[in-house]
Amino acid sequence: MRSAEFGIWNRKFRIWSLKWGVLLALMIAIIPSPLWGEGKASPERNRRSEGGPSADLLKRVQSTYRDVNDLTADFVQQSYIEGFDAKSFKGKLYLKKPGMVRWDYTRPVKQNIVINGDKIILYFHEQKQAIIQKASAHPDAEPAMGLLSNIEKWEESFSVIVDDSSGESFRLKLIPRTMTMVKEVIVEVDKETYYIKKLILFENSGNRVSFSFSGITFNSGIKGSLFDFKIPGGTEVLKY
Numbered sequence: 738m739r740s741a742e743f744g745i746w747n748r749k750f751r752i753w754s755l756k757w758g759v760l761l762a763l764m765i766a767i768i769p770s771p772l773w774g775e776g777k778a779s780p781e782r783n784r785r786s787e788g789g790p791s792a793d794l795l796k797r798v799q800s801t802y803r804d805v806n807d808l809t810a811d812f813v814q815q816s817y818i819e820g821f822d823a824k825s826f827k828g829k830l831y832l833k834k835p836g837m838v839r840w841d842y843t844r845p846v847k848q849n850i851v852i853n854g855d856k857i858i859l860y861f862h863e864q865k866q867a868i869i870q871k872a873s874a875h876p877d878a879e880p881a882m883g884l885l886s887n888i889e890k891w892e893e894s895f896s897v898i899v900d901d902s903s904g905e906s907f908r909l910k911l912i913p914r915t916m917t918m919v920k921e922v923i924v925e926v927d928k929e930t931y932y933i934k935k936l937i938l939f940e941n942s943g944n945r946v947s948f949s950f951s952g953i954t955f956n957s958g959i960k961g962s963l964f965d966f967k968i969p970g971g972t973e974v975l976k977y
Contacts, residue, residue, distance in 0.1 A: 794899065794907055794926065795891065802930040807833040807959040810950040812840075817945045830950070839963040851966040858966050866973045874977075893924070906934065917941075 761837050813929065814826040828842040840850040847862040852872055859868040894914055901908035911922040918940055925935035938948040968974060 794909065795897070797928055797931045798933065803805065805955050807831075807956060809952075809954045809957060809959065811952045813949045813951075814842075815947045815949075819943050831959055831963060833959045833961060837961065839964055839966070849966065851964055853964040853966075858968070860966070860968065860972070863921075864973075865969070865971060866975070867968045868975045868977065870977045905929075 810830045813828050817823045827844045831839040838852045842848045849860040851858045855872050857870050857872050895911040898910045900910040906925040909924040920939045920941045923937040927934050935949045939945045
């Protein structure tokens with residue numbers, strides 16, 4: 738991609754990051770809720786979960802993540818924005834219970850997306866610009882929080898279908914019931930570890946983004962201070 742084209746793509750990516758930053762941070766918060774496995778779902782939801790490959794797979798993933806307090810992982814993000822070539826990004830993901838998420842993008846551009854409670858900060862290093870938002874202000878916040886932070890909510894917020902069980906992974910298709918931005922989500926689950934190793938989010942407009950996770954580590958004792966992001970001096974700060 739030529740320099741001018743990359744510059745246009747980079748500006749487009751920054752706009753896309755603003756729109757998706759809150760949603761992605763919420764959706765990839767793979768920190769289980771204390772409700773997992775405690776039988777507190779409603780009778781109606783329990784009936785919908787009984788039997789079938791979808792219910793069995795949910796139980797296995799639920800069991801894998803039940804006692805996770807923090808998580809680190811390397812990620813590769815593939816972004817497909819209408820009118821542009823696909824672009825790959827790499828970085829590190831950190832999560833800590835409750836409600837703390839940090840994405841550190843390292844290549845080809847540096848940026849941070851940090852969520853701590855209801856506050857989310859997007860920081861663009863090259864532009865020296867920070868954007869601050871409330872997570873709860875996002876129209877899709879509630880179902881997004883339920884995607885991976887509380888698997889018990891999957892059948893409340895999504896129609897769940899086993900899309901494919903061949904190869905080394907299970908593939909689940911999640912079709913949102915109420916979300917305004919997301920058309921569907923594909924979740925790939927490793928058959929041996931039951932780790933969630935890939936997510937593909939399809940936007941209603943035709944854009945999509947995928948995340949592949951590797952080097953996943955649970956309960957390494959991440960400090961809460963990692964999520965107290967300090968905006969550097971001289972930064973333009975925008976609040977929404």
